[in-house]
Amino acid sequence: MDGFEGAVEAILERQSCRLVTGEGRPVQVRMVYHRLVRDYGYAGSYRGVVRHLRRRYGVPPARAYRRVETPPGVQAQHDWFEARTRIQGERAVVQRSKAATRNQDTLLAPVSGSSSREEYAQ
Secondary structure (H helix, E strand, C coil), X not given: CCCCHHHHHHHXXXXXXXXXXXXXXXXXXXXXXXXXHHHHCCCCCHHHHHHHHHHHHCCCCCCCCCCCCCCCCCCEEEEEEEEEEEECCEEEEEEEEEEEECCCEEXXXXXXXXXXXXXXXX
């Protein structure tokens, strides 16, 4: 990092970084590294940037999160996705839905597109 300390400070100030301003979300180290390489010709390692930022600003605080545990069958997750397939020989994009409980994953019927089981299976 020798000689690039000023560049790091310039990047952080341009981003109005919490490390500099004391408020907001801390900067992503990967973003600082990529800007150093792209804009300043830095040829050092990513870990070197991490070490520099930790020496200068300390270790960032851990973000708290809360894990929610429920008994089996009480909570479920739901998501959808698109699948490219052929229906009666023609290309189609079918939207499908997937639900998951703590005990099992279940693939649900299509959200839109063909509702015929024979067409859907192709």
